[in-house]
Amino acid sequence: xxxxxxxxxxxxxxxxxxxxxxxxxxxxxxxxxxxxxxxxxxxxxxxxxxxxxxxxxxxxxxxxxxxxxxxxxxxxxxxxxxxxxxxxxxxxxxxxxxxxxxxxxxxxxxxxxxxxxxxxxxxxxxxxxxxxxxxxxxxxxxxxxxxxxxxxxxxxxxxxxxxxxxxxxxxxxxxxxxxxxxxxxxxxxxxxxxxxxxxxxxxxxxxxxxxxxxxxxxxxxxxxxxxxxxxxxxxxxxxxxxxxxxxxxxxxxxxxxxxxxxxxxxxxxxxxxxxxxxxxxxxxxxxxxxxxxxxxxxxxxxxxxxxxxxxxxxxxxxxxxxxxxxxxxxxxxxxxxxxxxxxxxxxxxxxxxxxxxxxxxxxxxxxxxxxxxxxxxxxxxxxxxxxxxxxxxxxxxxxxxxxxxxxxxxxxxxxxxxxxxxxxxxxxxxxxxxxxxxxxxxxxxxxxxxxxxxxxxxxxxxxxxxxxxxxxxxxxxxxxxxxxx
Amino acid sequence: xxxxxxxxxxxxxxxxxxxxxxxxxxxxxxxxxxxxxxxxxxxxxxxxxxxxxxxxxxxxxxxxxxxxxxxxxxxxxxxxxxxxxxxxxxxxxxxxxxxxxxxxxxxxxxxxxxxxxxxxxxxxxxxxxxxxxxxxxxxxxxxxxxxxxxxxxxxxxxxxxxxxxxxxxxxxxxxxxxxxxxxxxxxxxxxxxxxxxxxxxxxxxxxxxxxxxxxxxxxxxxxxxxxxxxxxxxxxxxxxxxxxxxxxxxxxxxxxxxxxxxxxxxxxxxxxxxxxxxxxxxxxxxxxxxxxxxxxxxxxxxxxxxxxxxxxxxxxxxxxxxxxxxxxxxxxxxxxxxxxxxxxxxxxxxxxxxxxxxxxxxxxxxxxxxxxxxxxxxxxxxxxxxxxxxxxxxxxxxxxxxxxxxxxxxxxxxxxxxxxxxxxxxxxxxxxxxxxxxxxxxxxxxxxxxxxxxxxxxxxxxxxxxxxxxxxxxxxxxxxxxxxx
Numbered sequence: 001x002x003x004x005x006x007x008x009x010x011x012x013x014x015x016x017x018x019x020x021x022x023x024x025x026x027x028x029x030x031x032x033x034x035x036x037x038x039x040x041x042x043x044x045x046x047x048x049x050x051x052x053x054x055x056x057x058x059x060x061x062x063x064x065x066x067x068x069x070x071x072x073x074x075x076x077x078x079x080x081x082x083x084x085x086x087x088x089x090x091x092x093x094x095x096x097x098x099x100x101x102x103x104x105x106x107x108x109x110x111x112x113x114x115x116x117x118x119x120x121x122x123x124x125x126x127x128x129x130x131x132x133x134x135x136x137x138x139x140x141x142x143x144x145x146x147x148x149x150x151x152x153x154x155x156x157x158x159x160x161x162x163x164x165x166x167x168x169x170x171x172x173x174x175x176x177x178x179x180x181x182x183x184x185x186x187x188x189x190x191x192x193x194x195x196x197x198x199x200x201x202x203x204x205x206x207x208x209x210x211x212x213x214x215x216x217x218x219x220x221x222x223x224x225x226x227x228x229x230x231x232x233x234x235x236x237x238x239x240x241x242x243x244x245x246x247x248x249x250x251x252x253x254x255x256x257x258x259x260x261x262x263x264x265x266x267x268x269x270x271x272x273x274x275x276x277x278x279x280x281x282x283x284x285x286x287x288x289x290x291x292x293x294x295x296x297x298x299x300x301x302x303x304x305x306x307x308x309x310x311x312x313x314x315x316x317x318x319x320x321x322x323x324x325x326x327x328x329x330x331x332x333x334x335x336x337x338x339x340x341x342x343x344x345x346x347x348x349x350x351x352x353x354x355x356x357x358x359x360x361x362x363x364x365x366x367x368x369x370x371x372x373x374x375x376x377x378x379x380x381x382x383x384x385x386x387x388x389x390x391x392x393x394x395x396x397x398x399x400x401x402x403x404x405x406x407x408x409x410x411x412x413x414x415x416x417x418x419x420x421x422x423x424x425x426x427x428x429x430x431x432x433x434x435x436x437x438x439x440x441x442x443x444x445x446x447x448x449x450x451x452x453x454x455x456x457x458x459x460x461x462x463x464x465x466x467x468x469x470x471x472x473x474x475x476x477x478x479x480x481x482x483x484x485x
Numbered sequence: 486x487x488x489x490x491x492x493x494x495x496x497x498x499x500x501x502x503x504x505x506x507x508x509x510x511x512x513x514x515x516x517x518x519x520x521x522x523x524x525x526x527x528x529x530x531x532x533x534x535x536x537x538x539x540x541x542x543x544x545x546x547x548x549x550x551x552x553x554x555x556x557x558x559x560x561x562x563x564x565x566x567x568x569x570x571x572x573x574x575x576x577x578x579x580x581x582x583x584x585x586x587x588x589x590x591x592x593x594x595x596x597x598x599x600x601x602x603x604x605x606x607x608x609x610x611x612x613x614x615x616x617x618x619x620x621x622x623x624x625x626x627x628x629x630x631x632x633x634x635x636x637x638x639x640x641x642x643x644x645x646x647x648x649x650x651x652x653x654x655x656x657x658x659x660x661x662x663x664x665x666x667x668x669x670x671x672x673x674x675x676x677x678x679x680x681x682x683x684x685x686x687x688x689x690x691x692x693x694x695x696x697x698x699x700x701x702x703x704x705x706x707x708x709x710x711x712x713x714x715x716x717x718x719x720x721x722x723x724x725x726x727x728x729x730x731x732x733x734x735x736x737x738x739x740x741x742x743x744x745x746x747x748x749x750x751x752x753x754x755x756x757x758x759x760x761x762x763x764x765x766x767x768x769x770x771x772x773x774x775x776x777x778x779x780x781x782x783x784x785x786x787x788x789x790x791x792x793x794x795x796x797x798x799x800x801x802x803x804x805x806x807x808x809x810x811x812x813x814x815x816x817x818x819x820x821x822x823x824x825x826x827x828x829x830x831x832x833x834x835x836x837x838x839x840x841x842x843x844x845x846x847x848x849x850x851x852x853x854x855x856x857x858x859x860x861x862x863x864x865x866x867x868x869x870x871x872x873x874x875x876x877x878x879x880x881x882x883x884x885x886x887x888x889x890x891x892x893x894x895x896x897x898x899x900x901x902x903x904x905x906x907x908x909x910x911x912x913x914x915x916x917x918x919x920x921x922x923x924x925x926x927x928x929x930x931x932x933x934x935x936x937x938x939x940x941x942x943x944x945x946x947x948x949x950x951x952x953x954x955x956x957x958x959x960x961x962x963x964x965x966x967x968x969x970x
Contacts (some may be wrong), residue, residue, distance in 0.1 A: 014883050021968065022968070023967065023968045023969035023970070024969065024970055025713040025968070026970070079885075079889075080889060081891070081893070082888075082889060082891070082897055082901060082905075083888065083897030083898075083901040083904070083905070084891065084895055084897055085844070086904070087840055087841060087844050088840065088841075089839065089840055089841060091840065099895075114889075117885070118885035121885070191793075200651075218519065279566075290700045300831070300904070303831050303834055304831070304834065304840060304904060305840055306839075306840055307834035307837055307838045307839040307840045307842075308835070308838065309835055309855030329905075330888075332905065333886055333900060333901050333904045333905035334886035334904075334905035335885070336886070336905075336907075339827075339905070339907075342824075343831065346785070346788050346789070346828065346831075346832075347835055349788055349792035350788055350792055350793070350794055350832055350836070352792055353792045353793065353834070354574065354791075354792040355571065355573065355574055355789060355791055356572060356573075356574060357575065357792075357794045359572050359964075359969075360572070360970065361964065361969040361970050367521060392764055398936055400564075400602070400603035400606070400819065400820070401567065401603065401814075401818055401819035401821070403567075403939065403940075404564075404565060404599075404939055404940065404942075404943035404948075405943075406567070406568070406569065406943060406947055407487035407567070407947065408950070408951040409947075409950050409951045409953075409956050409957070409959075409962045409965070410569055410959070410961040410962045410964070410970075411965045411970050412566075412567055412569055412818075413960075413970070414969075414970040415568040415571060415572075415818060416567060416818050416819075419568070419571070419785070419789060419817065419818045419819075420567075420568070420817065420818035420821075420824070422821075422824075422907030422909060423907065423909075424906065424907060424908075424909035433920065451883055451888065453890065454888065454889055455888075457889075458889035458890075458891060461891070462891055462892065462893045462894075463893075465654060465894050466894045471894050471895065474894075474895070476895040476900075477894045477895045478636070478848065479867065479895070480894070480895045480896045482508065483509070483510070483511060484505070484507070484508035484509065484731055484844075484899075485508065485509055485511070485845065485895075485898070485899040485900065
């Protein structure tokens with residue numbers, strides 16, 4: 001650098017948080033040179049600029065430049081039912097399942113696009129999207145231009161059969177009957193998805209396998225899914241110990257709690273992305289970490305739907321790597337990694353009764369480089385380092401809650417990002433060197449059109465749900481009728 | 486209404502959350518008529534509009550109209566040190582005190598204006614501001630046009646003497662020596678402030694008395710302050726049981742924990758706004774509620790600086806009224822009541838290990854009508870009802886995290902406001918019928934000028950703090966030096 005290089009793009013001025021090294025990697029008055037979608041120079045402005053020239057310069061004066069955020073686990077299409085599933089117990093059977101069953105598959109790509117737009121506007125550049133039908137949803141990722149590690153999910157649980165379960169005496173909270181054909185079709189779709197989409201768009205799209213959870217599919221299918229993933233050298237994205245129902249189900253089926261059961265099947269390994277671990281005992285947390293699996297914490301979602309703080313601190317203490325996820329909007333209620341950063345930091349303090357656990361610098365790494373490693377793409381994104389893809393965001397340091405930006409004798413940028421920023425100061429998002437969002441506009445997608453599509457889909461969902469008389473006793477319907485909400 | 490009335494302003498279309506009644510007071514497709522700064526009509530659009538006309542109409546189509554939020558407790562001027570005091574124990578002596586001692590009184594009005602702008606942009610219309618020198622700071626409130634219930638605070642604790650304390654062997658965590666002359670001057674200033682400013686600007690400014698805390702001033706001065714407040718028929722704004730140091734100090738001085746000590750002095754009564762109650766035992770919580778005092782919960786601040794969940798649920802169960810406060814930006818790190826709503830709801834669930842406590846509809850009432858009652862102005866603001874001041878905000882329902890807005894069979898507006906909204910969707914803020922903020926701009930204040938003033942003040946603060954060698958061992962300075970932040 002500084003040797004007469006010509007950059008495609010030079011991002012110049014402002015401060016950097018590179019995430020290189022052990023901390024946040026602060027560089028005052030820095031610059032980033034981008035060439036062929038990759039970072040080819042990063043550091044102090046004087047060094048990066050030298051006598052180099054650039055075809056395009058992005059002025060980052062008064063901005064903070066940092067890696068794009070990693071949302072390591074979300075169900076993008078469920079945003080259509082935002083805010084509909086919470087404050088009940090059990091959440092899945094008393095709210096999410098019956099209400100979201102009315103969301104049409106045909107509308108799912110519209111919802112996914114909306115969720116991704118929300119995430120990108122809040123600084124996320126990579127989504128670990130776990131939703132179906134992914135064959136349709138993946139087009140929304142490609143269209144918006146973000147990076148994604150996707151799976152459609154493999155499950156033998158079919159909510160379309162709920163009326164039949166109810167007729168058979170099933171009540172919310174009971175283990176749900178499994179539908180093997182449903183699961184087989186999902187596995188086949190997942191393998192087909194991998195065949196067609198893995199590596200698409202210069203690697204922006206990766207496909208992994210998503211066996212849903214120990215209680216959502218049979219042991220046979222869990223083992224087959226793991227075999228297929230290992231044969232392809234890809235990760236598995238699995239909900240692990242997500243609630244008490246999961247342990248109850250595996251105890252009934254196999255006499256083991258969920259984590260020992262998964263271990264007995266050989267599912268716990270370095271290729272596993274273990275989501276939640278909400279009900280894991282300390283020994284189970286240590287076991288998952290010892291097997292080399294990675295963890296995703298969805299702090300707000302699990303807090304809202306179960307009142308639980310996932311064992312992030314324990315997993316990290318056992319040497320495990322943790323990323324952050326926004327999970328699902330019916331009970332989160334947003335796709336915003338800034339909100340997740342604040343939550344994981346705050347909940348850890350409250351759980352410990354001390355201000356000391358989970359300091360901001362650890363949390364900002366979980367939202368960037370560690371999240372990237374959790375998704376298996378830490379060699380390509382998650383930090384601003386030479387050779388990595390140019391996935392980065394610019395934030396406005398001249399507005400609350402980032403202003404005043406203080407540098408001496410202590411810097412306040414990282415604490416304010418974690419404890420206060422909401423995403424509204426994100427001014428620009430770049431993926432593989434391409435600007436996909438700037439100053440409130442999406443470069444590839446028309447917001448007005450996306451909103452019109454969403455609004456029409458939301459009307460279809462409301463019409464369908466409103467016509468279902470079995471929903472009238474749900475708690476959130478009651479709260480609506482009584483005028484509380 | 487509908488009888489040929491002429492409104493000054495008609496806010497028409499969109500949905501309302503009035504907070505009238507027991508819940509959120511939802512009205513579909515509503516309207517609000519404003520005359521002489523007051524609400525004269527509110528309800529369904531067809532009823533309010535009737536054959537009335539308006540000199541000005543604000544189109545609220547696609548918007549949510551609700552009461553302006555109440556930030557019942559903040560220290561506005563401390564925003565200059567945003568993010569500087571957290572992740573340490575004890576917070577006051579190891580971070581806030583020594584760092585913020587370098588903030589110049591002359592710069593305080595600049596900082597206050599910035600904090601208020603942050604709050605207003607996030608939907609707050611009333612601030613319970615507790616900061617000094619209020620005689621100077623109150624001008625910032627008047628300038629921006631918000632409503633405020635202010636006090637400068639009465640304290641015998643003088644951080645300017647810290648070097649002398651240290652020389653005398655004082656260490657952080659020890660009770661701080663009291664300076665009676667400092668306290669007397671503060672009380673005199675407070676009474677003078679009341680005399681000059683109470684009721685200013687058509688009642689937008691109210692002045693109450695702010696004895697700081699049981700450990701920050703002597704019993705004599707606490708009792709005198711209470712007498713002066715009662716003689717004037719105004720409230721007292723007091724930090725109560727805010728940390729373990731307070732109990733230790735009152736135990737040493739009077740042999741009683743803070744709350745019994747305050748009760749022995751006759752301080753607990755219906756005129757008391759009791760802030761925090763962080764260390765209150767269940768019996769103490771019940772005592773404060775039984776005496777008729779009101780509570781302010783600063784969930785994020787207390788979570789960050791102490792890892793504690795204030796006893797909101799217990800205080801409410803004892804029949805007490807609770808408002809929300811943003812407290813102080815060095816350890817919050819924002820003045821944003823949406824962030825406080827989410828925190829108080831989430832922390833209650835986590836503390837209880839259940840998704841059921843502190844539902845969204847209760848929380849949105851704490852941020853509006855209950856917060857107004859806590860500040861003693863619930864008869865004038867906090868809900869959209871005829872005869873009340875027109876203090877209200879409009880939010881954009883067409884953007885995440887409020888879109889899609891679902892109405893049938895369940896409404897998601899209140900849950901999404903509480904669990905997801907960050908304030909970025911606030912499009913307009915009105916106080917006493919006057920628009921003070923719209924579409925990102927402040928009507929009375931130039932943002933560029935305010936930023937320039939803030940930036941200059943922040944440089945002065947950094948220069949002063951950077952020149953103080955006693956700060957070099959502070960934890961946040963260490964984190965900066967090591968490159969963690």
